[in-house]
Amino acid sequence: MSGDITFDELSGKKDSFKIIDVRNPGELESEGHIPGAYNIPMPELEEALKLDNEGFSAKYGFDKPGAGDTVITHCQKGGRARKAGDLMAGSGLTVRVYVGSFDDWKAKGGEIAKGKP
Numbered sequence: 001m002s003g004d005i006t007f008d009e010l011s012g013k014k015d016s017f018k019i020i021d022v023r024n025p026g027e028l029e030s031e032g033h034i035p036g037a038y039n040i041p042m043p044e045l046e047e048a049l050k051l052d053n054e055g056f057s058a059k060y061g062f063d064k065p066g067a068g069d070t071v072i073t074h075c076q077k078g079g080r081a082r083k084a085g086d087l088m089a090g091s092g093l094t095v096r097v098y099v100g101s102f103d104d105w106k107a108k109g110g111e112i113a114k115g116k117p
Contacts, residue, residue: 005072005096007108017072018065021117022084023102027076032112034074034105038062039117042080049091065093074098074105 010017019037021028028039040048040060048056056064065071071093073084078101085097098104106112 002070002094002096004099007098007100007104007110010072010098011108011110016070017096018062018069019072019074019098020065020084020088021102022073022075022080025116028117031076031102031106032114033117034102035111035113037074037117042075042084045084045087049088067092067094070094070096072096072098074101076102 014034014036019034021033021037021039022042022045023039024041025039033039038060048060051059051064053064065088071088073081073088073095074097075081075084078097078099081097081099081101085095089095
């Protein structure tokens with residue numbers, strides 16, 4: 001794992017990262033999400049990482065993160081994001097955790113997208 005990431009760093013360069021939101025779909029529908037984030041619910045993450053690239057893309061609608069990607073994990077408050085980061089780093093990915101997660105994003109005035117990511 002490559003450490004944590006702050007709101008300022010993420011908001012300034014969010015297009016440079018693959019942002020993975022590990023909240024459940026109902027949370028995203030009711031709260032919104034960080035623009036450009038992809039959703040892999042935490043209960044599905046371990047199995048998602050085992051999928052081949054084609055199966056992953058078919059299920060989640062984006063390319064499976066690979067060796068050249070820096071992945072940012074986040075959830076609502078940070079707990080699931082840390083677990084997701086540990087799990088993804090164990091799969092050989094470069095991962096940073098947005099510890100404040102979506103609550104921090106909202107509190108600091110980050111843009112919020114509605115609808116399915």
